[in-house]
Amino acid sequence: MAELDYEGFWKETLIQLRNDLGEEEFSGWFSDLKYLRAGNNSIVVGVPSKFHRDKVISSYQCAIITILKSISGEEINLEHEIIKQGPQKKETQPVKTSTAENPPAEKAPKPKEKRDRHSQLQENFTFENYVIGETNGMAGNAAIAVSRNPGKTYNPLLIFGGVGLGKTHLMQAIGNYVHENSDNKVIYTTSENFLNEFVQAIQDNKPNYFKNKFRYTDVLLIDDIQFFQNKDKIQEELFHTFNALFDSKKQLVFTCDRPVSELKTFSERIISRFGLGLIVDLQFPRYEERCAILKKEAESKNADIPFEVIDLISSNVSSNIRDLKFALNTLIAFTVLMKKPITLEIAQQQLKNIFNAPRQANLSMDKIIRVTAEYFSLTPNDLKGRKRTQNIVFARQLAMYIGKEMTEYSTTEIGQDFGGKDHTTVMYSIQKIKEKLLTDPTLELTIETIIRSIKEFSAKN
């Protein structure tokens, strides 16, 4: 083993990667990697950050190992060590590329030295990686507008939509754009972190630390504000932060997993402030848009995916975009490892379990769907599907109504459990049942019976 030239293999691998990926992508991820030493049947390289390491692993590890094997004929693994860079490197020159009056032209030449990556933002959550179609057009374009002119167009911007539909991606795309194209300060925080920092500041008796941190920024991005439900104290703090930033024309962006009207015990004064800006929603994309997202993802991974495989995934994943990408990436990882081209057959085989796996997130909704379907001698898939036969439509509406009655789930969440339906469909269904209840005296009894069965079923399972 000792005589193997690991460093030579690594250099050769880099040459091949540069060829495969193209200069831009290659230098983004590999110019900062340093060969450190040969390990035990492995090559150890230094990476500048944990984020960088994770990206290399998730996107390139399989390809690298394959190349290493083809060069050396050996199974050589790649290990990563995080090495912090000295301050002398990558000094950012403060090039101001945009001013409020002169937003940068879309294709403005970029300064050669980029600003360092924003530590709170995912590098791949950019507009370039975000497919804008019909269902998310309004949200996507609003986000672009905000990123070009923070604080000046839609303020605040509130993006809502179910799990895995792209809220965080879109919000961070704004952050990444502003960070890269101006000197503006951007803060991204999850609501949970916002709360934790608040609590910590109180414990440490440094309330001003918290205030200063979140009130002196040009763009504040707060993700998943449904987390603030039932939490008065932090809502009050949010309210003050909001006012301080809003009054000085700083941009605020929020995301939420449900419509504002369904936020429980949420301060009215905050809700009314959302109304000052723009509220946009994200829905599960249509078939063509799903195909476009998959194609883009495949391209970014340099994977050659035949259309029938894209079609297979687009047609079978009906939950959210995260699951959509997950199915594709599972397939890419498999085929890279096995060194086989992706065919429809392989895809069907490999994705069978993913397609058939019940969604774990919302077990109680699944029970409601199951029992209601059974009551009408239908299957759960009838209720989750899109068939418009009268009896199916009625059973579906009823199950949605019961879901809303029996659980705390929002209409966005319920919609997702019904095969990725839009929250407005759920709202409409509930309304229909409410109307029927006024005119049909037997319906109440039916509902009571089904609810009793659901409770019995839940107790047993």
Ligand code: ADP
């Ligand atoms: P959410 O915050 O709504 O739960 P995320 O923003 O985390 O969802 O998105 C889930 C995944 O789907 C991410 O990998 C994201 O990049 C991807 N995604 C969502 N919307 C799009 C889109 N329009 N185009 C490309 N990828 C998308």
Ligand code: MG
């Ligand atoms: Mg999110």
